[in-house]
Amino acid sequence: MSNYTATAIAHPNIAFIKYWGNRDARLRIPVNGSISMNLAGLVTQTRVTFRTEHETDVLNLNRVAVYGKALERVSLMLDLVREMAGLHLPAEVVSANNFPTGAGIASSAAAFAALALAATQAAGLHLSEAELSRLARRGSGSAARSIPGGFVEWKAGESDQDSVAFSIAALDHWDLVDLVAIVQAGQKAVGSSEGHALAGASPLQMARVQDASRRLDLCRSAILHCDFDALAQVIELDSNLMHAVMMTSTPPLFYWEPASVALMKRVPEWRRAGLAVCYTLDAGPNVHVICAASAAAEARGQLLQVAGVEQVLIARPGGPARLVSGYDRAIEHGISA
Numbered sequence: 001m002s003n004y005t006a007t008a009i010a011h012p013n014i015a016f017i018k019y020w021g022n023r024d025a026r027l028r029i030p031v032n033g034s035i036s037m038n039l040a041g042l043v044t045q046t047r048v049t050f051r052t053e054h055e056t057d058v059l060n061l062n063r064v065a066v067y068g069k070a071l072e073r074v075s076l077m078l079d080l081v082r083e084m085a086g087l088h089l090p091a092e093v094v095s096a097n098n099f100p101t102g103a104g105i106a107s108s109a110a111a112f113a114a115l116a117l118a119a120t121q122a123a124g125l126h127l128s129e130a131e132l133s134r135l136a137r138r139g140s141g142s143a144a145r146s147i148p149g150g151f152v153e154w155k156a157g158e159s160d161q162d163s164v165a166f167s168i169a170a171l172d173h174w175d176l177v178d179l180v181a182i183v184q185a186g187q188k189a190v191g192s193s194e195g196h197a198l199a200g201a202s203p204l205q206m207a208r209v210q211d212a213s214r215r216l217d218l219c220r221s222a223i224l225h226c227d228f229d230a231l232a233q234v235i236e237l238d239s240n241l242m243h244a245v246m247m248t249s250t251p252p253l254f255y256w257e258p259a260s261v262a263l264m265k266r267v268p269e270w271r272r273a274g275l276a277v278c279y280t281l282d283a284g285p286n287v288h289v290i291c292a293a294s295a296a297a298e299a300r301g302q303l304l305q306v307a308g309v310e311q312v313l314i315a316r317p318g319g320p321a322r323l324v325s326g327y328d329r330a331i332e333h334g335i336s337a
Helices: 068-085 107-120 130-140 143-144 192-201 204-208 211-225 228-247 259-272 295-305 327-335
Strands: 005-010 013-018 022-024 034-038 044-050 058-061 065-066 091-097 151-154 165-169 176-182 276-278 287-294 311-315 322-324
Touching: 005 058, 005 107, 005 259, 013 143, 013 211, 013 228, 013 276, 013 287, 022 068, 022 192, 022 228, 034 143, 034 211, 044 107, 058 311, 065 068, 068 091, 068 107, 068 130, 068 176, 107 130, 107 143, 107 211, 107 322, 143 151, 151 211, 151 295, 151 311, 176 295, 192 204, 192 228, 204 211, 228 276, 259 276, 259 287, 259 295, 295 311
Parallel strands: 058 091
Antiparallel strands: 005 044, 005 322, 013 034, 034 151, 044 091, 058 065, 151 165, 176 287, 176 311, 276 287
C-alpha cells in the first residue's frame, strides 16, 4: 500500500430533475433517473487516515466530534472500501463544509463523494469515475452525481453495476449561476434518507415517476441546447412535483417556509418581466434560483430584498470530485476554496 491518508474535495449539486424514492434502499438505487449541476465555490473537504491508534472509526465534522447514526453511515462506506482493499484498520475522518449542513444544499452528496475518493485513495485503490460514482451512491444517492463534473445525469439503472452518474456537459458548456437563497440555515428536522422511505406512501409518487423520462429528456435537451426557457419550465415543474409527493406522504413532509413560498411566487414573475431566472428546491426550505450569468447581479439584488432571505450564496457550474495535497483549515471557517 502506498498511502494510508488522503484528502479530497467535492461539490454539492443542485438537482434539476429530482431523485426522490428508492427501488432498493440498501443499494440506493432510485426509482427514476436525475440530472444535476455541480456547484463551484461550495465545497466539502474530507481527509481519511487509516491508522492503528484508534479502536474504531472516528468522525470529526466542522470541528465537532460526531457519533451515532452519522458515524455509522460513514463506517458503512469505509467498510466497503476496506473490503475492496483487504484492509483491516480503523479510520479517522476529518471533514468540513463551507456552506450550511443538512439544509437542503446537498451536503451529504458532497460529503460522500469526497469520502469515497479520499477513502479509496488512502486505502491504495485507484477507481474509475464510474466505480467512484457507484461507491459514493452507497453513502448518499445524490453523491453519485458529485463525482463527475459539470452537468451530470444519473441513470437509475437496475443494479449496483449500472446505477451510475456521468457528465452530459462540461462545466464551461453553459454559464449558469445558482443563487442559493438561504431562508433557514439550520439542520432540517427530517433528513433526506428518511424522506426517501416515505415517498411510496404518497398517491402522487407513481405519477411523478411515470412522467420522469419525459422530464429527463426535456431537461437534457435544454442543457445541451442552452435553452433557458425550456430549462425553467421543466425544473420548476419537477421541483413542485417532488414537494407535492413529500406533502402527501404519510406522515407528510413540509420543508417549505413562508419565505420559500414567497420566492416561488416572485421568481416566475421576474422571469415574465424579462429576467432569466427560475427556481428549484431540494429537500429543504432554501431556494436555488438558477439564472443566466448576465442576470445574476440583478437577481441577487432582488432576492436580498425579499423578507426572510438571510443570505445568498453564489455558485457557477463546478468540476468533479478531486484529490488535494493537504487539508485546508480555512474551509472550516467557511472560506471558499
